[in-house]
Amino acid sequence: MLENKTIAFLGAGSMAESMISGVITAEKMPANQIYVTNKSNANRLLELQSKYGVNALTQSELPFEKVDLFILAMKPKGAEEALLSIKDKIRPDQVILSVLAGITTQFMQDHLNKDQQVVRVMPNTSSMIQESATAVVAGETVTMGHVKLVTELLECMGKVFIIEEDQMDVFTGLAGSGPAYFYYLMENMERVGAENGWEEAKVRQIIAQTMYGAAKMVLEQGEAPASLREKVTSPNGTTASGVEALIKYNGGEAIAQAVLHAANRSKEISKELEGTIVTP
Numbered sequence: 001m002l003e004n005k006t007i008a009f010l011g012a013g014s015m016a017e018s019m020i021s022g023v024i025t026a027e028k029m030p031a032n033q034i035y036v037t038n039k040s041n042a043n044r045l046l047e048l049q050s051k052y053g054v055n056a057l058t059q060s061e062l063p064f065e066k067v068d069l070f071i072l073a074m075k076p077k078g079a080e081e082a083l084l085s086i087k088d089k090i091r092p093d094q095v096i097l098s099v100l101a102g103i104t105t106q107f108m109q110d111h112l113n114k115d116q117q118v119v120r121v122m123p124n125t126s127s128m129i130q131e132s133a134t135a136v137v138a139g140e141t142v143t144m145g146h147v148k149l150v151t152e153l154l155e156c157m158g159k160v161f162i163i164e165e166d167q168m169d170v171f172t173g174l175a176g177s178g179p180a181y182f183y184y185l186m187e188n189m190e191r192v193g194a195e196n197g198w199e200e201a202k203v204r205q206i207i208a209q210t211m212y213g214a215a216k217m218v219l220e221q222g223e224a225p226a227s228l229r230e231k232v233t234s235p236n237g238t239t240a241s242g243v244e245a246l247i248k249y250n251g252g253e254a255i256a257q258a259v260l261h262a263a264n265r266s267k268e269i270s271k272e273l274e275g276t277i278v279t280p
Ligand SMILES: NC(=O)C1=CN([C@@H]2O[C@H](COP(=O)(O)OP(=O)(O)OC[C@H]3O[C@@H](n4cnc5c(N)ncnc54)[C@H](OP(=O)(O)O)[C@@H]3O)[C@@H](O)[C@H]2O)C=CC1
Pocket: 010, 011, 012, 013, 014, 015, 016, 037, 038, 039, 040, 041, 042, 044, 073, 074, 075, 076, 078, 081, 082, 099, 100, 101, 122, 123, 124, 125, 176, 177
């Protein structure tokens, strides 16, 4: 389905680049069917054009009529301006896909024409290497065909999970922001390596391979993390001592709070943009 489609990114930052990279690597559609535009940074557009072969241009140059799917990839606070700027240039059958944290399908619908095809998604930056965990929420009037098209596109970037919109804030806390927690964990493990004389590049490889192996075990063995953890933990051994320290320093709660705070921030962004700020 994708091979004859044309997509346009409105926004050319980290997330747009990760998604472009995923689609190009998947070779499901030619680069010349991908348009990318941003607010003002012309150098960034040239960079994406030369790296991926996509068409980089200003929004006024965008061939709106031939685009099947517009991808909103600016900061959430820019959503309203962006939606209003395209509203009168698009047909209701063209799909507007948003990756913006906190921007609800209702918000999109309210700023577009009635029956506009809208989809809210939450990828992460691992889209770059086709390993995102991406959520999809279908807008109220979106057709199954359009959901299928969006799913096909997002599968170029990793695994896709169709969810209900009331699950999106927590999904964002888990998977949209999730890579950052794992990077933070790795940063701190690297720090210990460095303090103990390890060369940065080497210790980074060791930690990444360890994390990759652990994630792959969960995915491939169908076993719960708690049970896999038990298998690493010998009585009175090194792991038991390490895990005890995690418990002593409230590691589990810190991780849970990271997810909850991110989820809450997602909810808060929605409220702020509706004009009513809620306190967490
Ligand atoms: N980064 C991540 O891990 C993830 C991000 N997201 C969501 O993706 C969105 C983008 O994040 P990220 O890529 O990190 O942000 P960046 O700041 O890296 O990029 C934002 C981009 O939006 C462009 N922009 C701003 N206003 C407009 C506009 N009106 N029309 C078109 N383009 C515009 C900017 O252009 P210029 O530089 O010219 O101003 C820039 O290219 C956010 O809403 C975020 O919630 C979702 C999942 C993960």
